[in-house]
Amino acid sequence: MSVIEENLKQLGIVLPAAPKPVAAYVPCVEAGGLVYVSGQLPSRDGKVVYCGSVPAAMDISTAREAARLATLNALAVVRDAVNADWSRIIRIVRLGVFVQSDPGFDQQPQVANGASDLLLSIFGEAGRHARAAVGAAALPLNAVVEVELLVQIKPA
Numbered sequence: 001m002s003v004i005e006e007n008l009k010q011l012g013i014v015l016p017a018a019p020k021p022v023a024a025y026v027p028c029v030e031a032g033g034l035v036y037v038s039g040q041l042p043s044r045d046g047k048v049v050y051c052g053s054v055p056a057a058m059d060i061s062t063a064r065e066a067a068r069l070a071t072l073n074a075l076a077v078v079r080d081a082v083n084a085d086w087s088r089i090i091r092i093v094r095l096g097v098f099v100q101s102d103p104g105f106d107q108q109p110q111v112a113n114g115a116s117d118l119l120l121s122i123f124g125e126a127g128r129h130a131r132a133a134v135g136a137a138a139l140p141l142n143a144v145v146e147v148e149l150l151v152q153i154k155p156a
Contacts, residue, residue: 004086007122018076019043022140027077030153034093035081037149040073041141042066051142053100060107063144064114067097070147071115075122078151087154091126092119094150100143101135108133115147 001009008015018027019040028037042050042065050066052058058066082088097112099105112133119127139146 002086003124004089004122007124011121013072013122015072015076015079016044018080019073020046028081030081033090033152033155035078035149035151035153037074037077037081037151039096039098039140039146039148040070040077041139041143041146042069043073043143044069048141048143050144052144053102054105054107054111054144056102058144060110063099063111066143067099067111067114067145067147068118070143070145071095071118071149074147074149078149081151082153083156085156088156089123089126090152090154092123092129092149093152094130094132095119096132096134096148098134098136098139098146100137100139100145105135108135111145 021027025038028035041048054063095115097115099108099111
């Protein structure tokens with residue numbers, strides 16, 4: 001069992017099946033030793049479960065949980081990209097978190113910590129990443145967050 005699998009088990013995390021695209025794109029693209037993961041929403045079984053804006057529709061803590069769920073979906077895409085061979089992961093390079101925000105809301109980094117903290121818990125130092133936390137007026141399917149990842153991998 002890999003360190004990543006052990007960490008997931010210790011955290012009580014079972015990754016879901018990778019979400020299917022909802023439009024004309026692919027879940028990820030591998031190029032030059034990098035896996036670019038398309039934006040992932042906080043969904044379960046094909047349905048977005050955290051909708052609306054922060055803080056009107058939900059508080060920061062709940063939005064942080066949404067960011068965590070969207071990141072689990074992104075990791076499911078990565079798992080498929082590396083054929084479940086977690087030893088191929090070198091590091092998480094970049095995390096992008098888009099937060100559907102009410103006018104004047106400026107705590108996007110607090111929401112994004114739901115994703116960042118999860119990546120650090122699973123990958124340790126290899127999970128330390130560059131990041132953007134951005135407010136948006138609206139997101140696809142009214143999701144509260146959308147998460148994208150850039151992951152450096154070893155050749156197969």
